[in-house]
Structure formats: structure tokens, C-alpha cells
Amino acid sequence: MGARGGRSARSLRAGRGAPLGEPHIEFTFSAQAESVRPLARHFFEEHITPEVRARMHFSWDGHDPVIQRKLAEAGLLFPSWPREYGGRNADPWQASVIREEFMRAGWTTHAIGTTGMVADTVLAFGSEELKREVLPRISRGEATCALGYSEPGSGSDVAAAQTRAVRDGDHWVIDGQKMFTSGAHLAQYVFLLTRTDPRAAKHKGLTMFLVPLDTPGIEVQPIETLSDERTNATYYAGVRVPDRYRVGPVDGGWSVLHHALDLEHGGGGGGSGAEHRKLAEAAAAWARRSGRWSDPRTRERLGFVAARAEISRLLGISSFWSRVTRRSPRGEGAMSKLFVAEAWIEDAADMMDLCAPDSILKTGAPGAVGGGEVEFAYRHSTALSIYGGSSEIMRSIIAQEALGMPRSRS
Ligand SMILES: Cc1cc2nc3c(=O)[nH]c(=O)nc-3n(C[C@H](O)[C@H](O)[C@H](O)COP(=O)(O)OP(=O)(O)OC[C@H]3O[C@@H](n4cnc5c(N)ncnc54)[C@H](O)[C@@H]3O)c2cc1C
Incomplete structure (x- = not known):
């Protein structure tokens, strides 16, 4: 499994003459992917001091902006991104190995996981202007993103979102409410699902925005959960967002959201x-x-x-x-x-x-x-x-x- 091409002692092979030919399954990462493991392991051994350990929590609240920046400096945050946006074009399997080391150290992946999904979607659908503004900040560990999909009346049926975005010149005005916007009290952006054409069919008339969370008109209220994991209700009242924060086409948000949901x-x-x-x-x-x-x-x-x-x-x-x-x-x-x-x-x-x-x-x-x-x-x-x-x-x-x-x- 992974990017490994050679034969491993731990691989499974079908027997001689099997009708499927010789299916070959690897259960180890390639040497190239594994090469990053010592660096990642050493990073956590060095940075998880007793004081840091005392603050650790396996949720968004365990996010530590200082460690996030140090992870970026060490090339461990989003290694497989293109160089022009702050990555180092690394083998995507290196990111998997690094993630295993995160989990081994007990370090939360909540902020990094959601931010990575949003950034990947911005890479695929965002304008060049948006990519150049946002992605380097994220890759330097200076910004994180929350997910603003669920609403009081739409969770599983996410395409039934009612939060409205109305065009006003080169801005959009957003009004509505989201539920379970985890990390909105810590992140710099929320990846927001909005309805831009209320007359269109449910999956049409949706548009995605990457809204800076310090925009006036946004309110964040805590929701505590059974698993000690804080999430939030977020409210949007007359929030004015420049059009450059739109991700993907107007009324074409469903395919953008679909990309992000597939990653999740x-x-x-x-x-x-x-x-x-x-x-x-x-x-x-x-x-x-x-x-x-x-x-x-x-x-x-x-x-x-x-x-x-x-x-x-x-x-x-x-x-x-x-x-x-x-x-x-x-x-x-x-x-x-x-x-x-x-x-x-x-x-x-x-x-x-x-x-x-x-x-x-x-x-x-x-x-x-x-x-x-x-x-x-x-x-x-x-x-x-x-x-x-x-x-x-x-x-x-x-x-x-x-x-x-x-x-x-x-
Ligand atoms: C801790 C936590 C963190 C979260 N973080 C985020 C976040 O960061 N951003 C965000 O946008 N959302 C977040 N969510 C919301 C989460 O995605 C929704 O709770 C989830 O999608 C379910 O939606 P709902 O709560 O509205 O329940 P409902 O959709 O009302 O579902 C209620 C029950 O009905 C079932 N059901 C619904 N539709 C069907 C169907 N068609 N067929 C069969 N069964 C069905 C569901 O499985 C569920 O058991 C979070 C939720 C929790 C608990």
C-alpha cells in the first residue's frame, strides 16, 4: 500500500494461477514516505513539554498557534502543497506518515484536518487572487479554517441550507445562522455554505465563501458536548464580504461542497x-x-x-x-x-x-x-x-x- 513499488516481505500475493493475476497489497509506506517519520517524531518529542502536555486536548481547543507555526517552519504542516502556495510538493503519503505521528503523540488534528480540507478546496476552486491571499497564511501556520455547513434545520440534509448571501455590487451580504461551527472561536476563516438563489432547486442556488471571522456582524456562541468538545452556534447579520472570498461559481456551490465533503x-x-x-x-x-x-x-x-x-x-x-x-x-x-x-x-x-x-x-x-x-x-x-x-x-x-x-x- 502507499507509493511503494517494490516487493515487501509483508505483502500479500494471490497464489500462482489465481484468476485475478497477481494482486499485490502493500501494508507499509514507501521508503520515501517513511523518510519524514524521524523528523515528525523528533518534533513532538522536542515540543511536547510538560506544560504543553497539560494544555493538550483532543479537540479544537487543543489547537496551539505557536506549535502550529513551528510545525510549518519544520515543513510538517501541509508538505504536499505546491511550492507557490507555501508547500514543498512532497509525496502525499508523507502527509499520512506525519498524521500517524500526530496521533502517536496525542496531538489534536482537528484544526489541521479541517483547515487542510478547506485549503484543498480553495486550491481546486478558488480564484488566483484568493489563493495568493489565503494559502500562504495557512501554510505558515498563521490561519486556520472552520466549517460552516450545518444549520438548525439542516445537518444531514446539508443542501437545504437557508443562510442567505445577496449580491451588492462587488460585495455579498450574508444573513443567517449555523450550528456546530467547531473551531469558529479560534479560527481565522469560516468556509460558509450559503443560498444565493432561493427559487432554484435545493442543490442549485448554493454558493461557498471563505469568510474572515473578524468581519463585523459575526457572533460566535459556545455549545458544549458530551465528549468535552466545544463547538459553536454562529450568527451572521448583515455580514459584508468582498466577492474575492467566493470559492467557485455563483450558484455552483454544491460541487465545491461535494469536493470538501469527500475529503472529510x-x-x-x-x-x-x-x-x-x-x-x-x-x-x-x-x-x-x-x-x-x-x-x-x-x-x-x-x-x-x-x-x-x-x-x-x-x-x-x-x-x-x-x-x-x-x-x-x-x-x-x-x-x-x-x-x-x-x-x-x-x-x-x-x-x-x-x-x-x-x-x-x-x-x-x-x-x-x-x-x-x-x-x-x-x-x-x-x-x-x-x-x-x-x-x-x-x-x-x-x-x-x-x-x-x-x-x-x-
Ligand atoms: C461534536 C460535533 C461537531 C460538529 N462540527 C461541525 C462543524 O464543524 N461544521 C458543521 O458544519 N457541522 C458540524 N457538526 C454537525 C454534524 O455534521 C451534524 O450534526 C450531522 O451532519 C447530523 O445533522 P443533524 O445534527 O442536523 O441531525 P439530523 O440530520 O437531523 O439527523 C438526525 C438523525 O436522523 C438520521 N438521518 C437523517 N437523514 C437521514 C436519511 N436520509 N436516512 C437515514 N437516516 C437519516 C441521522 O443519521 C441522525 O441519526 C458537528 C456535530 C457535532 C456533534
Whole structure:
């Protein structure tokens, strides 16, 4: 898997004379992609000081602007971007390896992940003027982007957005409300879905903007969630935005949004399943300490969780491979997101049960399993089955893209 071309001892090959020829699956990254791993590992060893560790949180609130700039200086932020916008044209698999190291260090990828998706979409659809203004700031680690799609009346049915943008000369005036605009209290831009033609059919008449969050008329209110993850309601009242912040054609926002959503549904690559693995490791360490390791049924349950963490990792890489090789989508991203979320929910519940009563102790409490990892996974896993598209919507995408069934959503 990955960009590797040679034969690896860990590769699987079909037997001689198999009807498929010799399908060849790599389970390791190429040497070129791996070459960045020592740099990334060293970066986190050097920069995650005890003070930084005390502030770390696996959410947007864990975003640290100082570390973000240092990541950029080290060439670890968006390495595969074109040079003219601040990247270094690196092999896209290097970004996957770096992401694995982020997860290994426990460093949040929330801000970097959403910003990367938005920037990739600006690269594909933005005007040259917008790219030159925004992308270098992002690649230097000076700006991040939040996603402004969901509204009080439209989440899964995202194309039903009602937030209005009305043209006024070379500006647009935006009025409306968004729900769950995660990171809007920290980011510099919000990637905003608006309705520009209310008379057009639902998927037409939509336009995307990259709105600077310091524009007058924007209000950000916190929403706290079960998983200790702050998100926001955002309000837009007479927000005036120059036309240069439009991303893609007027009334053609659906294909722009589709590009960004495809990236969100598992196209990021690298680091998938890492939280699941931490859950398995935390529970295994507890089992050894508590004497439960000698029980074969306990080891079987732990082995099951570790195996599913590995499947999650491989599905993430597989969906990224589909994107990098530009294959037409066959539901790989949705399959990856669905499995990662649902398997993590089930296994977090099972490990909560296995390690009870210690598993109910939260981070910071003496005796908490894995420093609170099991308790956190139990709460956090549920959110993963909602944001970025719920599990039901992922099933619908798989039915449509992979099985060729008729579209079930309007
Ligand atoms: C922690 C968190 C962070 C988030 N961050 C962001 C963000 O940064 N930006 C952003 O824009 N949004 C964000 N969201 C919003 C998220 O994308 C939506 O919550 C999600 O898409 C579901 O939409 P909804 O809440 O309106 O639920 P609904 O769409 O009302 O769905 C309710 C239930 O009905 C099911 N359902 C809906 N339609 C169908 C269908 N056609 N077939 C079968 N079942 C269906 C859903 O699966 C769900 O179980 C976040 C949400 C959470 C919880």
C-alpha cells in the first residue's frame, strides 16, 4: 500500500494461477514516505513539554498557534502543497506518515484536518487572487479554517441550507445562522455554505465563501458536548464580504461542497484508528496490572479490539489511496468513516465493561484506566458517528456509490 513499488516481505500475493493475476497489497509506506517519520517524531518529542502536555486536548481547543507555526517552519504542516502556495510538493503519503505521528503523540488534528480540507478546496476552486491571499497564511501556520455547513434545520440534509448571501455590487451580504461551527472561536476563516438563489432547486442556488471571522456582524456562541468538545452556534447579520472570498461559481456551490465533503469522509489518510489503538493498549495495560490477563476470555476481547483498530488504520489508508490515485469513488471514504466510528463505539463500550469499575474514572483521577483513555473513548466515540456525516448517511453513500443502488436522499 502507499507509493511503494517494490516487493515487501509483508505483502500479500494471490497464489500462482489465481484468476485475478497477481494482486499485490502493500501494508507499509514507501521508503520515501517513511523518510519524514524521524523528523515528525523528533518534533513532538522536542515540543511536547510538560506544560504543553497539560494544555493538550483532543479537540479544537487543543489547537496551539505557536506549535502550529513551528510545525510549518519544520515543513510538517501541509508538505504536499505546491511550492507557490507555501508547500514543498512532497509525496502525499508523507502527509499520512506525519498524521500517524500526530496521533502517536496525542496531538489534536482537528484544526489541521479541517483547515487542510478547506485549503484543498480553495486550491481546486478558488480564484488566483484568493489563493495568493489565503494559502500562504495557512501554510505558515498563521490561519486556520472552520466549517460552516450545518444549520438548525439542516445537518444531514446539508443542501437545504437557508443562510442567505445577496449580491451588492462587488460585495455579498450574508444573513443567517449555523450550528456546530467547531473551531469558529479560534479560527481565522469560516468556509460558509450559503443560498444565493432561493427559487432554484435545493442543490442549485448554493454558493461557498471563505469568510474572515473578524468581519463585523459575526457572533460566535459556545455549545458544549458530551465528549468535552466545544463547538459553536454562529450568527451572521448583515455580514459584508468582498466577492474575492467566493470559492467557485455563483450558484455552483454544491460541487465545491461535494469536493470538501469527500475529503472529510475519509480522504485525509494516516492516523485513522489511532484512538482505537490507544483504547486497546490502555485496557491491555490495565488487564496486566489487575491480574485479568491470565483469563483467556479477557485476552480474546482485547485481541478483538486491537484487530479492529488495525482494520480502521488500513481502511483509512485505503480510502486515501483511492483519492491519491484519483479512482472514481466507490464508497471507500464512507466505508472507512462508518467502520471507524461504529467499531470504536462498540469496543469502547466493551472495554468500559471489561475494566469496570476503574473505567469510569476520568482523566486526572487516581487509578483511571490509561489515564482516563477508556472513559474518554466511551464518550468521544459517539460524536464521531455524528459529525462529518452520520453513520446512517455513510450507509446511504455506500449503498449508492459501492452497490449502485438508487439514491435514497433527496
Ligand atoms: C461534536 C460535533 C461537531 C460538529 N462540527 C461541525 C462543524 O464543524 N461544521 C458543521 O458544519 N457541522 C458540524 N457538526 C454537525 C454534524 O455534521 C451534524 O450534526 C450531522 O451532519 C447530523 O445533522 P443533524 O445534527 O442536523 O441531525 P439530523 O440530520 O437531523 O439527523 C438526525 C438523525 O436522523 C438520521 N438521518 C437523517 N437523514 C437521514 C436519511 N436520509 N436516512 C437515514 N437516516 C437519516 C441521522 O443519521 C441522525 O441519526 C458537528 C456535530 C457535532 C456533534
